Amino acid sequence: MSSDVNIAQFRFLQRLLLLHGHWCYRRISMMICYFFYKNITFGLTLFWFETHSSFSAQPAYNDWYLSTYNVFFTSLPVIALGVFDQDVSARLCLKNPNLYAEGIENILYSWPRILGWMFNGLCSSMIIFFLTTSSLKHHAFRSDGRVVDFSVLAATMYSCVVWTVNCQMALSINYFTWIQHFVIWGSIALWYIFLLIYGTLPPTFSKSAYLVLVEVCAPSPLYWIIIIFVVFSTLLPYFAFRAIQLRFWPMPHDVVQLDRNRGLKVKQIRDANPLPYIRDLALVLFLIQAL
Amino acid sequence: MSSNPTSSSGAGSTDPSAARRNSKRPKYSRFTQQELPACKPILTPRWVISAFMVVSIVFIPIGVASLFASRDVVEIVDRYDDDCIPGSKSAKISYITGPSDKTCIRTLNVSKHMKAPIYIYYQLDNFYQNHRRYVKSRSDQQLRHNRSANEVSACKPEDTANGKPIVPCGLIAWSLFNDTYSFSISNRNLTVNKNGIAWKSDRDHKFGKDVFPSNFQKGGLIGGASLNESIPLSDQEDLIVWMRTAALPTFRKLYGKIHQDLQAGDVINVTLKNNYNTYSFNGKKMLVLSTTSWLGGKNDFLGIAYLTVGGLCFFLAMLFTLIYLVKPRRLGDPSYLSWNRNPGGR
Numbered sequence: 001m002s003s004d005v006n007i008a009q010f011r012f013l014q015r016l017l018l019l020h021g022h023w024c025y026r027r028i029s030m031m032i033c034y035f036f037y038k039n040i041t042f043g044l045t046l047f048w049f050e051t052h053s054s055f056s057a058q059p060a061y062n063d064w065y066l067s068t069y070n071v072f073f074t075s076l077p078v079i080a081l082g083v084f085d086q087d088v089s090a091r092l093c094l095k096n097p098n099l100y101a102e103g104i105e106n107i108l109y110s111w112p113r114i115l116g117w118m119f120n121g122l123c124s125s126m127i128i129f130f131l132t133t134s135s136l137k138h139h140a141f142r143s144d145g146r147v148v149d150f151s152v153l154a155a156t157m158y159s160c161v162v163w164t165v166n167c168q169m170a171l172s173i174n175y176f177t178w179i180q181h182f183v184i185w186g187s188i189a190l191w192y193i194f195l196l197i198y199g200t201l202p203p204t205f206s207k208s209a210y211l212v213l214v215e216v217c218a219p220s221p222l223y224w225i226i227i228i229f230v231v232f233s234t235l236l237p238y239f240a241f242r243a244i245q246l247r248f249w250p251m252p253h254d255v256v257q258l259d260r261n262r263g264l265k266v267k268q269i270r271d272a273n274p275l276p277y278i279r280d281l282a283l284v285l286f287l288i289q290a291l
Numbered sequence: 292m293s294s295n296p297t298s299s300s301g302a303g304s305t306d307p308s309a310a311r312r313n314s315k316r317p318k319y320s321r322f323t324q325q326e327l328p329a330c331k332p333i334l335t336p337r338w339v340i341s342a343f344m345v346v347s348i349v350f351i352p353i354g355v356a357s358l359f360a361s362r363d364v365v366e367i368v369d370r371y372d373d374d375c376i377p378g379s380k381s382a383k384i385s386y387i388t389g390p391s392d393k394t395c396i397r398t399l400n401v402s403k404h405m406k407a408p409i410y411i412y413y414q415l416d417n418f419y420q421n422h423r424r425y426v427k428s429r430s431d432q433q434l435r436h437n438r439s440a441n442e443v444s445a446c447k448p449e450d451t452a453n454g455k456p457i458v459p460c461g462l463i464a465w466s467l468f469n470d471t472y473s474f475s476i477s478n479r480n481l482t483v484n485k486n487g488i489a490w491k492s493d494r495d496h497k498f499g500k501d502v503f504p505s506n507f508q509k510g511g512l513i514g515g516a517s518l519n520e521s522i523p524l525s526d527q528e529d530l531i532v533w534m535r536t537a538a539l540p541t542f543r544k545l546y547g548k549i550h551q552d553l554q555a556g557d558v559i560n561v562t563l564k565n566n567y568n569t570y571s572f573n574g575k576k577m578l579v580l581s582t583t584s585w586l587g588g589k590n591d592f593l594g595i596a597y598l599t600v601g602g603l604c605f606f607l608a609m610l611f612t613l614i615y616l617v618k619p620r621r622l623g624d625p626s627y628l629s630w631n632r633n634p635g636g637r
Contacts, residue, residue, distance in 0.1 A: 089331075
């Protein structure tokens, strides 16, 4: 990411590069990967539905659900990620200048990582669609014998998608202030509030969403059980992958986090062999100073 | 991190307010300095294993409960479209489109005790009620208000017949299911309650009390049932149920309810009228009698899926415990850092 920054004093360069440079790199790369993931997850459920509607281009969801997905229910967490996320605290960033090498080595925005997130989106959409349609088949979904219709499948699958992408955000970040809690859980709550309000609009306007939450979905225990199941099942592969990655192939910021977690002094890390590009960094700083 | 004095301290003034006025340092707040109180959870071995264990401890009982609920449901499914009309496909099609009497007698055996209320459904297979053009082919305005009887633009090709608008217009209404069923046990008729089978919101808010069918099924091709023109749409519950389009190509719709128990070993005689043509598109028709549980109908999938995922999480918890015990990661080991893995350079 290139941007123009003015600094008043030369000593501010240390914080600018090592702290904000590292954070910005992590935020931007993480945000882009996550953005692809959440849209692939959502869009591909529409595609899988086409296999069950004879490819007639019937959207699986109500028109308004489609329009508001990227505006209301999944936008704020990504913005919070891009603006506020900190993978390593300020103090540790400055104590471990080698963390800046993550950006130089392009660890967080390499093709395997981008494609990995897209693949995560593909798998998530498949799991969500398959589990939702298999649980909501032609049988009754409530104790009063009512059967599933288009509005029920749409509301259930959409709820699963919104829950899953927001909980995926909660799993991916390691830094929770009141802002992150507010936007993540708030987005999910906003979906239900929207469904409530939209459902009370006249049926000529709200069409298939008329009273779908209050009358149809919320009183059905199956709806809630499906959401719990689908969310946990969809996030399970990522969770297991992340646990294995942290154990066997931790990234530099992961190592710093894990050791900080154990209260370890960072002195041992700094005593490691210096990098050749730290030599380059010193050269750059010297040249700037000389100018 | 740097706590140096302000940059303009060369003035020599000892007045703190003057020093503050000369400083360009921005006002400190935890938000702008990104120092908000935060919790920073890390996926340590303890968290990973506990998370998997908690998920498996929660999922396995839910799976057992769901499976028991599904097993409690008693369901009788009878596919009758093949047996009611013998012969090849073309023979079936010419029979169903002909004028002959289409009564068919079927026998259902009750294997287990079924508690009231027992729900009667008709199930259709390979019927794409979720096709885009089919779903579009209705006029919500016309269904709701008498004054909007002429708003039929979305209903093509079933919008007008003989120059007059069709009420209710559209393909969904035109293809209304018209098989009928009547039940008897040992020559006693079973009363089927056909009230309250549609959603209340549909009856009250989507279909008008002052809208009556007119000009319906009067075109060249008849697609399904005809409607009684003296009953308003809000009371035509079969139509309302049918017009709530299904999500998937295999679906059931509620036909009625039976409010008495059925004992194990009962033999139910069904007199049905096999009117609806599903033979042209290789569809299937089935009659279903089913009880319900607190969770709904007889669907084992969720119970089995919960048990599977719960078991998988338990297995993963054990696996991770093994990994962390057998090969623990030495803390503070600098060799894990990527820049130390190839010390000579990139």
